[in-house]
Amino acid sequence: MPGAYLAAILLSFAGIAVLDVRLRLAFPVAPGRTAAAGALGTAFFLLWDLVGIGAGVFVKGDSALYVGVVLAPHLPLEEPVFLAFLCYLALVSWAGAQRVLGRRASARTQEHAR
Template identity: 65%
Template sequence: MPGLYLLAILAAAGGVAALDRRFRLAAFRSPRRTLLAVAAGTVFFLLWDAAGIAAGVFVKGGSDLLLGIDLAPHLPLEEPFFLAFLSYLAVVVWGSALRTGSSGEVR
């Protein structure tokens, strides 16, 4: 089913955002810093992808789950969404780690 992968990414991002909102771990604590970190991570990984594509290391496989829209050769539309999700997840996990003590209890 085309678009299912993008839908899954957005659904997962919604779940992470719900946790972020509930515990004020990243965007709901410091929106500007979170946006900057997510943007920086997304750009970094897009550049990484571009280098991998240019070197022939990264290639897009075929899948019925993708929309079929490419932003560049071997760079599907879903990739920036995934990279933004990955960066946001990392920031939320970092915020969670900062809030937990060595005992594992949330402060």
Template identity: 70%
Template sequence: MPGLYLLAILLSAAGVAALDRRFRLAAFRNPRRTWIAVAVGTAFFLVWDAVGIATGVFVKGGSDLLLGLDLAPHLPVEEPVFLAFLCYLAVVSWEAAMSFTESR
């Protein structure tokens, strides 16, 4: 089913955002800092992907779960969305860990 992977990423991001909102961990406490960290991390990993694609290390496999739209050769549209989700999850996880250790 095309788009299922993107839908799974977006649903997962919504779950992380709900936890972030409930506990005011990252974007709901300091949105500017959070989105800068997500943007910088996403850009870093996109450059990493570009280098991997250029050297032939990364190739896009075939899957019926992808939309089938590519931003560049071997770079599906889902990749930057996933990378942004990964960075957001890392920031929220870090803030949750810091919040937990500070409360002890």
């Protein structure tokens, strides 16, 4: 089924965005910084991929799940979308972890104050 992989990435992206907005983790708190960090991370990993492709380390496999659009040799359209999702997921996960750890530290501080 062509496009299934891209659809899965976009659905996952949407799910993380819903969690991000609902819990106010990354984008709602600092949209500019979140967008910049996501863009820089995506650019870094895309450059990494291009170096790997040039070195012959990364190759595009054949799959009926791809849309079929190739941006460069061995670089399907799905790759930069996946890299953007990966960076956004990392940002949201980091913000969530900071919140959880901050609450634990705050609870410990309050407990010691008693």
